Amino acid sequence: MTAAGLREPPAAKALLIAAAVIYIAVMLLLPLGAVLYEALRQGWNAWVSAVTDSDARESIKLTLIVAAISVPLNTIFGIAAAWAVAKFQFRGKTALIALIELPFSVSPVVSGLVFVLLFGAQGWFGPWLERHDIRIIFALPGLVLATLFVTFPFVARQLIPLMSAQGSADEEAALTLGASGWQAFWRVTLPNIRFGLLYGVLLCNARAMGEFGAVSVVSGHIRGETNTMPLQVEALYNDYDFVAAFAVASLLALLALVTLALKSALEWRYREELAAIH
Amino acid sequence: MPSASPGRSSPLPGFGLSLGITILWLSLIILIPLSAVFVKSGSEGWHVFWAAAASPRALAAYRLSFGAAALAAAMNCLFGLLLAWVLVRYTFPGRRLLSAVIDLPFALPTAVAGIALTALYADTGIIGRFLEAAGLPVAYRPAGVVLALTFIGLPFVVRTVEPVLAAASSEVEEAALTLGATRLQTFWRVVLPTVAPALATGFALAFARGAGEYGSVIFIAGNVPYKSEIAPLLIVTQLEEYNYAGAAAIACVMLLISFALLLLLNLLQHWQQRRMA
Numbered sequence: 128m129t130a131a132g133l134r135e136p137p138a139a140k141a142l143l144i145a146a147a148v149i150y151i152a153v154m155l156l157l158p159l160g161a162v163l164y165e166a167l168r169q170g171w172n173a174w175v176s177a178v179t180d181s182d183a184r185e186s187i188k189l190t191l192i193v194a195a196i197s198v199p200l201n202t203i204f205g206i207a208a209a210w211a212v213a214k215f216q217f218r219g220k221t222a223l224i225a226l227i228e229l230p231f232s233v234s235p236v237v238s239g240l241v242f243v244l245l246f247g248a249q250g251w252f253g254p255w256l257e258r259h260d261i262r263i264i265f266a267l268p269g270l271v272l273a274t275l276f277v278t279f280p281f282v283a284r285q286l287i288p289l290m291s292a293q294g295s296a297d298e299e300a301a302l303t304l305g306a307s308g309w310q311a312f313w314r315v316t317l318p319n320i321r322f323g324l325l326y327g328v329l330l331c332n333a334r335a336m337g338e339f340g341a342v343s344v345v346s347g348h349i350r351g352e353t354n355t356m357p358l359q360v361e362a363l364y365n366d367y368d369f370v371a372a373f374a375v376a377s378l379l380a381l382l383a384l385v386t387l388a389l390k391s392a393l394e395w396r397y398r399e400e401l402a403a404i405h
Numbered sequence: 406m407p408s409a410s411p412g413r414s415s416p417l418p419g420f421g422l423s424l425g426i427t428i429l430w431l432s433l434i435i436l437i438p439l440s441a442v443f444v445k446s447g448s449e450g451w452h453v454f455w456a457a458a459a460s461p462r463a464l465a466a467y468r469l470s471f472g473a474a475a476l477a478a479a480m481n482c483l484f485g486l487l488l489a490w491v492l493v494r495y496t497f498p499g500r501r502l503l504s505a506v507i508d509l510p511f512a513l514p515t516a517v518a519g520i521a522l523t524a525l526y527a528d529t530g531i532i533g534r535f536l537e538a539a540g541l542p543v544a545y546r547p548a549g550v551v552l553a554l555t556f557i558g559l560p561f562v563v564r565t566v567e568p569v570l571a572a573a574s575s576e577v578e579e580a581a582l583t584l585g586a587t588r589l590q591t592f593w594r595v596v597l598p599t600v601a602p603a604l605a606t607g608f609a610l611a612f613a614r615g616a617g618e619y620g621s622v623i624f625i626a627g628n629v630p631y632k633s634e635i636a637p638l639l640i641v642t643q644l645e646e647y648n649y650a651g652a653a654a655i656a657c658v659m660l661l662i663s664f665a666l667l668l669l670l671n672l673l674q675h676w677q678q679r680r681m682a
């Protein structure tokens with residue numbers, strides 16, 4: 128904004144800013160406030176007893192376990208995919224990137240359905256699994272698979288543009304100086320991409336812990352056993368136990384707020400990483 | 406910088422390993438499971454597929470899911486452009502906070518968004534009370550679906566339009582003003598055409614997300630068959646009735662529409678890159 132003529136009249140500018148702020152306040156902040164208000168509606172003690180209830184505790188534990196398995200797996204995959212796509216030229220690269228981003232355009236319900244079709248009682252491997260007494264659907268492995276599906280692209284999508292832009296001159300220099308491939312990766316690539324990587328892991332984790340549709344299809348909704356936190360919220364809500372539902376939901380809302388705060392903090396470091404490209 | 410060299414002649418190691426892991430993981434987690442939808446939906450013949458995929462109830466569900474997603478995406482284009490404009494062109498106290506809050510729908514679990522919106526917009530809620538009194542009820546009807554999808558889709562449009570608006574040089578706008586155009590004319594004739602491809606991309610992203618959305622919608626929708634039942638919910642209902650082929654058939658239709666959208670999206674991005682170049 129340099130030329131004076133490009134500025135809107137101050138009144139128009141103020142009006143536009145006010146409209147933007149009011150829209151965000153009503154559309155986004157009010158629902159967030161509603162979660163906290165409803166959660167604490169019957170006081171602090173009701174909130175504490177709702178989140179320390181044994182089913183709620185189990186759901187928190189399960190959510191943490193599912194995220195602890197699926198986030199590292201998709202992080203390793205994301206780094207491998209970004210290394211292949213960003214550091215090498217090969218045919219079919221564009222198609223590969225499109226396939227990696229595919230889960231973003233698949234409905235969460237379909238993401239869960241695919242595993243029911245494979246491993247459910249009437250699925251392809253259902254009878255075989257039953258004979259060998261292996262449970263995938265309505266059990267932890269199903270929850271992990273559905274979460275892996277929906278969080279698949281997060282890390283890769285963050286790293287591919289970053290590593291492509293950084294090129295491979297640094298790694299080549301390290302190799303010339305006698306480093307092995309792994310040394311070049313650990314000592315050169317990883318420090319170069321650390322904020323982009325953290326950013327991707329953060330978003331991947333938020334989605335893994337908050338996923339609802341995909342895990343809902345494979346969970347079987349057994350309380351204290353296969354209900355993750357979002358599923359526990361639904362179960363309590365459908366019981367008309369609103370205070371408890373919003374209490375568990377408020378924990379997820381806090382997770383979202385922490386994610387947003389860390390995300391904003393990482394964002395400018397990540398931009399520095401992108402900007403520091405030679 | 407070496408970039409045009411084929412993979413095998415790049416001095417860096419690890420091409421085979423990294424591409425191998427990528428393709429293996431992609432096949433195991435995404436491609437093989439997805440193929441199960443297509444195989445299963447065709448497993449009981451064309452007639453069974455068609456009866457499930459094109460039943461009046463399914464058609465009503467597609468109409469609601471895709472129609473509400475389109476309306477919500479259009480709403481988000483309007484307000485997304487406003488927000489992107491305000492964030493890029495103006496400095497004011499709280500701008501960074503506003504920018505951070507816009508990503509809330511990405512971070513907030515959808516089930517939480519769903520029950521929060523329902524609490525606000527039901528006839529006992531603080532907004533729903535007034536809407537009810539004004540004869541414009543939102544909760545437990547299709548309008549509730551549009552509301553939830555508007556919540557979910559906002560960041561897609563803002564985050565696609567923002568960088569384009571920031572990169573657009575103001576020189577062209579200045580030239581238009583010098584030549585006697587009013588500020589509004591400049592907006593319609595210069596700014597809007599510049600951001601049009603980004604706006605279209607944002608629309609497509611929000612639309613694709615909205616059409617498949619489940620968690621934020623089911624609490625506020627009412628879920629009455631033929632009226633307020635979204636397509637993903639119908640898939641869940643079919644599954645609960647152990648009608649796997651029926652669920653797969655509806656999923657198949659939704660996947661095909663999503664893939665067509667994805668193709669369109671890639672074309673749009675191509676268009677945008679050519680514009681920017």
